[in-house]
Amino acid sequence: MIYSGKWDRDGLDYKALRNQWHVVAREDEVGADTPLAVRLLGEDLVLWRGPTGINAWKDYCGHRGAKLSLGCVRNGEIECPYHGWRYSDAGRCVKVPAHPNQEPPAQRLVAVYHATVRYGLVWVSLGRPESDVPVFPEWDNPGFRKVFAGPYRYRANALRSVENFLDASHFPFVHANLNGDPDNPDPIDDYEVFKDPQGLRTSEITVFQPYGDHRGIPVTAHYTYHVFQPTTAYFTKKTGVTERFCTFLNATPADEDETVLYLIVAINFGADLTEAQILDRQDRVFEQDRRIVESQRPYRLPLDLREEMHVRSDRLAVEYRRWLKSLGEAASAVGAAPPAENEPSRSTSYA
Incomplete structure (x- = not known):
């Protein structure tokens, strides 16, 4: 096996991990107003809090490719740091400041991943998880x-x-x-x-x-x-x-x-x-x-x-x-x- 310096996406180890849940942060690390940059399986991701909870997206704005993690969260929407484009937690562009009187583009400009919170941890899957987040046996036991x-x-x-x-x-x-x-x-x-x-x-x-x-x-x-x-x-x-x-x-x-x-x-x-x-x-x-x-x-x-x-x-x-x-x-x-x-x-x- 030759070390390549990055994940070989054809490798069985990578394929075994792609559809699994992975912890990417503690829940308390994701602030209300500031996105958090994390990395998973060689992918740059951004975590941010929206009205429905914590979102995990590719750290990429499809307008000009800037990192969304350098932006901020305003009124439950994430704002790109480059041109101020805003996205709802449904993954849709809802505001283009340079053209406020025009309908924002309908095309998908962000990549949305599966995310959930369990045990005070943020879990993300880049693929299609086949099962739920693993059970921590003692989590709900007050004796521990x-x-x-x-x-x-x-x-x-x-x-x-x-x-x-x-x-x-x-x-x-x-x-x-x-x-x-x-x-x-x-x-x-x-x-x-x-x-x-x-x-x-x-x-x-x-x-x-x-x-x-x-x-x-x-x-x-x-x-x-x-x-x-x-x-x-x-x-x-x-x-x-x-x-x-x-x-x-x-x-x-x-x-x-x-x-x-x-x-x-x-x-x-x-x-x-x-x-x-x-x-x-x-x-x-x-x-x-x-x-x-x-x-x-x-x-x-x-x-x-x-x-x-x-x-x-x-x-x-x-x-x-x-x-x-x-x-x-x-x-x-x-x-x-x-x-x-x-x-x-x-x-x-x-x-």
């Missing part, structure tokens, strides 16, 4: 405290980042004396991987951790991993009879080698823990991961299992790669990735 961590920005591939999140055997070395003991690393017992309509999940994986959670105490941790969609993964970690430490991770593929990680931590213990204590541990772990994941080559995750060596503890990673390949092949069988809803007209006239 939820804390947002990150976003963490990696110069690395999103699928590499997710696979790292799903790997327990790196704990003693990447997270030495935190998630594992480098002088006495745990052997990883055989475990099962199950596939169902909700994605992938494992049976329990047990490891000892010297600094097992935000309390800074040693624990024997029992992990169960889930992959709800290619860039959304989750684990629940039992550290006692009733204690649970859960993490809901979304690895946004901004580009082939650029990832933004959005996390929500859910715990049902440590009522006296401060948010700073919780975030300190998350920041340390994901900074340690960053150094390694950014070093991996090739940037893109090899979906051909012959390209890298695998052992029994890699079973989840192997099944993850097989699943991604099957998703990409299924998308290929359907045909070319669909364009954005109401793609801008490429030839317009306005008399």
